[in-house]
Amino acid sequence: MENTYDVIIIGGGLSGLSAAHFLRKMAPERKVLIVEKSARVGGAIQTFKQAGFQGEWGPHGFLDNTEESQELLRDTGLYQEAQTAPLGDFYRYVCHHGQLVRLPQSLKTVLSTPLVSPLGKLRVLADLWKSPRPGKMAIGEWVEHRFGKELLPLVDAAVTGSFAGDYQKLCIDAVMPGVRKLEMETGSVLRGLIKKKKSGDKKLKRLPSMLNFPEGMERLIKVLNEKQAVTCNTLVQGLGRDPEGWTVKTDQGELTAASLVLAVPVNQCLQLLSAIKTPPLACVPVSKIINVVLGFSGSAKVPYGFGYLSPERENRFTLGAMFTSHMFPDRAPRGQVLIEALVGGRRHPERLVLSDEEISERVLADINQLIDLPEPPLLIKVLRPEHGIPQLEMDHPGLLSWRKSLEEEFKDLHICGFGWDGIGMNDMIKSAKKTAMAIQTGAMRQDDEAKVKPVYF
Numbered sequence: 284m285e286n287t288y289d290v291i292i293i294g295g296g297l298s299g300l301s302a303a304h305f306l307r308k309m310a311p312e313r314k315v316l317i318v319e320k321s322a323r324v325g326g327a328i329q330t331f332k333q334a335g336f337q338g339e340w341g342p343h344g345f346l347d348n349t350e351e352s353q354e355l356l357r358d359t360g361l362y363q364e365a366q367t368a369p370l371g372d373f374y375r376y377v378c379h380h381g382q383l384v385r386l387p388q389s390l391k392t393v394l395s396t397p398l399v400s401p402l403g404k405l406r407v408l409a410d411l412w413k414s415p416r417p418g419k420m421a422i423g424e425w426v427e428h429r430f431g432k433e434l435l436p437l438v439d440a441a442v443t444g445s446f447a448g449d450y451q452k453l454c455i456d457a458v459m460p461g462v463r464k465l466e467m468e469t470g471s472v473l474r475g476l477i478k479k480k481k482s483g484d485k486k487l488k489r490l491p492s493m494l495n496f497p498e499g500m501e502r503l504i505k506v507l508n509e510k511q512a513v514t515c516n517t518l519v520q521g522l523g524r525d526p527e528g529w530t531v532k533t534d535q536g537e538l539t540a541a542s543l544v545l546a547v548p549v550n551q552c553l554q555l556l557s558a559i560k561t562p563p564l565a566c567v568p569v570s571k572i573i574n575v576v577l578g579f580s581g582s583a584k585v586p587y588g589f590g591y592l593s594p595e596r597e598n599r600f601t602l603g604a605m606f607t608s609h610m611f612p613d614r615a616p617r618g619q620v621l622i623e624a625l626v627g628g629r630r631h632p633e634r635l636v637l638s639d640e641e642i643s644e645r646v647l648a649d650i651n652q653l654i655d656l657p658e659p660p661l662l663i664k665v666l667r668p669e670h671g672i673p674q675l676e677m678d679h680p681g682l683l684s685w686r687k688s689l690e691e692e693f694k695d696l697h698i699c700g701f702g703w704d705g706i707g708m709n710d711m712i713k714s715a716k717k718t719a720m721a722i723q724t725g726a727m728r729q730d731d732e733a734k735v736k737p738v739y740f
């Protein structure tokens with residue numbers, strides 16, 4: 284292995300591979316190396332296959348509503364391969380008083396849904412008169428203030444579906460800065476949305492589709508990795524800085540680079556950066572989940588849709604489940620059904636240490652009360668992803684300011700990766716492109732104007 288590079292990227296997950304892709308596209312002459320500690324690239328992204336069933340250890344899909352991800356798919360030729368599951372074509376369910384109830388998808392169904400009482404629906408309209416409260420706030424407190432208590436279980440379900448998080452801890456200003464801005468500017472979220480609609484904001488109209496690939500999410504990693512210089516089995520243990528640039532200390536020796544990209548999850552990043560400057564906090568909370576892959580014969584009466592989520596107040600063992608073979612039918616042998624159930628999350632780390640047998644038993648007992656499953660599963664596999672989901676809680680805005688000041692001080696240091704600019708795949712790809720742009724132009728990463736992002740369960 285040579286040891287001097289123009290750019291070293293630490294971390295060979297989606298963030299590192301995407302940053303390398305965009306850099307290569309912008310400046311193919313640059314010498315770029317990705318340093319990855321594991322034997323494989325991809326980080327949290329890994330596909331599971333057994334007995335004709337295909338699930339995922341990590342992400343199950345990403346929405347087709349982000350420009351940078353679309354660019355990546357076009358560049359790699361993966362657009363043609365991608366499988367889509369349009370959100371508008373599938374029902375989504377919430378567990379409500381022990382039963383699966385469809386989430387409303389149109390104004391008519393919003394008005395008739397049993398998920399919120401008539402009084403609760405009227406209370407939502409009070410948002411028009413509630414004055415914005417300044418300062419950072421947890422999502423739960425903010426929703427209760429603007430829309431009333433009755434929406435909390437639905438918000439809980441949405442937050443469980445994205446962060447496996449706790450809505451009383453996640454920070455609205457970090458998770459939905461665009462909505463908060465709209466509220467501050469117009470005095471009301473509803474008024475702001477109506478104004479946007481009137482001004483013809485088309486993005487509010489179309490429901491996006493979920494994307495994956497016939498070979499699973501790993502396909503994206505495989506294709507991204509094809510043209511990159513990567514050294515696997517190389518753990519970065521420390522960083523050094525001198526007037527020439529950066530020294531990357533690995534368990535395989537030292538490397539040097541003019542520019543450095545940290546594309547590792549936020550906590551590993553803080554650990555490495557502490558050698559350069561003391562971070563404002565040692566680590567951010569991480570939510571870990573277990574995915575139980577369940578293959579059934581066609582006798583399983585799984586309601587048509589993407590899946591369901593369970594708010595905490597329902598007091599169930601399983602956080603929710605994806606009806607994977609409805610979204611992507613080839614994930615199960617013909618006539619059979621694949622469900623993937625999630626356990627644990629921010630509020631139930633104690634469940635992560637249970638044995639596979641106990642988890643399987645309790646998940647089955649739980650799901651059996653909600654879905655008619657006349658026969659035992661043909662396949663049951665408990666997947667324990669090593670990676671957790673970083674939580675954007677109350678310290679997050681401060682952490683972003685600290686990153687900004689660090690990148691201002693060290694113009695050749697670039698920080699992206701899991702838990703900085705969000706947690707989803709689209710967030711990673713977007714942040715990776717900004718990182719590549721910053722290296723290419725020598726300017727600071729451009730912060731986006733905070734936009735209103737719709738919430739999809």
Ligand SMILES: Cc1cc2nc3c(=O)[nH]c(=O)nc-3n(C[C@H](O)[C@H](O)[C@H](O)COP(=O)(O)OP(=O)(O)OC[C@H]3O[C@@H](n4cnc5c(N)ncnc54)[C@H](O)[C@@H]3O)c2cc1C
Pocket residue numbers: 293294295296297298299318319320321323324325326327328340341342343344345346517518519520546547548551572668670671672699700701702706707708709711
């Ligand atoms: C269980 C789970 C489910 C998810 N579901 C979805 C979903 O449905 N949709 C969605 O959009 N997103 C989902 N996500 C989020 C998505 O997986 C992440 O956005 C994305 O994979 C993060 O990529 P990354 O490269 O930033 O981090 P990672 O994937 O964590 O990759 C970081 C890489 O850095 C390496 N590394 C770390 N430290 C060092 C070091 N010191 N030296 C060298 N290498 C190092 C790691 O080995 C790893 O390969 C999910 C995540 C999890 C964990």
